[in-house]
Amino acid sequence: MTTTPAIDIGIPGDQRQAIAAGLARLLADTYVLYGKTHGFHWNVTGPMFNTLHLMFMEQYTELWNALDVIAERIRALGVVAPHGGSTLANLASIAEAEQQPAALDMVRELVSGHEAVARTARSIYALANAASDEPTADLLTQRLQVHEKTAWMLRSLLEG
Template sequence: MPQTSFIEIGIPADKRQAISDGLGRVLADTYVLYGKTHGFHWNVTGPMFNTLHLMFMDQYTELWNALDVIAERIRALGFLAPFGGNTLGQLASIKEAEQHPAALDMVRELVDGHEEVARTAREIFKLAEAANDQPSADLLTQRLQIHEKTAWMLRSLLEA
């Protein structure tokens, strides 16, 4: 993404670019996971309907709110945040759901999605830490906590 203006915050432009690009991937993963979670909320059925419907609503709401925080950090670094379904879909490591899975398969897909975002965030954390970019590192730490906790909670539903 092109830099939007001259900025001097103590992080060289090339490192800000790398962090921004990485945060763009976190943004894309979050966007695709948001869409999947919201779609599962709409379409879940079965004996766990009420529990999953409400849980998915809490999760997609959190993901939706996270999109702004991530995009605004990219902007604070001086770069344009990627947007649009096609662009974000190409940047994301998470694939959209291609079908309407059964309730527990939805849960499994969401576990995988949250773990994928955690892996992406952890990879970018290394860049932020090496560049002494505490705000990005803090944002990534918060995202890691949320995605790892959500994956654990969803995974718990799959245990016998």
């Protein structure tokens, strides 16, 4: 019988576990934000319909693609990636949408969601950096850029 070799990527097991736990929270936040953004895409109404419908589609597509990248990094660290709606909802710092808000309230919720994901990503960075886990640090930097820029763009719709 063949056994799987132990993971030896230069990051001790306890650090891999801690980083993966942080990435699981990032995955969960991204998943909940994805669902909220996609739902808002389907249900937005009003004078800004076309603008928001298309913007939300770009955003949920980016979030959907990010889910795989985050989950695969968790797996590369030797940990099972969490999955399933209730599991991810329990890990997330973002609440799922419970109602059908007006268009600008959708925008406000998404600003808050992107800022929450940025805070989660930032909270993991020190762990990755301390472990010399450059791939995770790079992933987190990329996610921070996306979420901070998206929050800024959405926030701009609320000004003036």
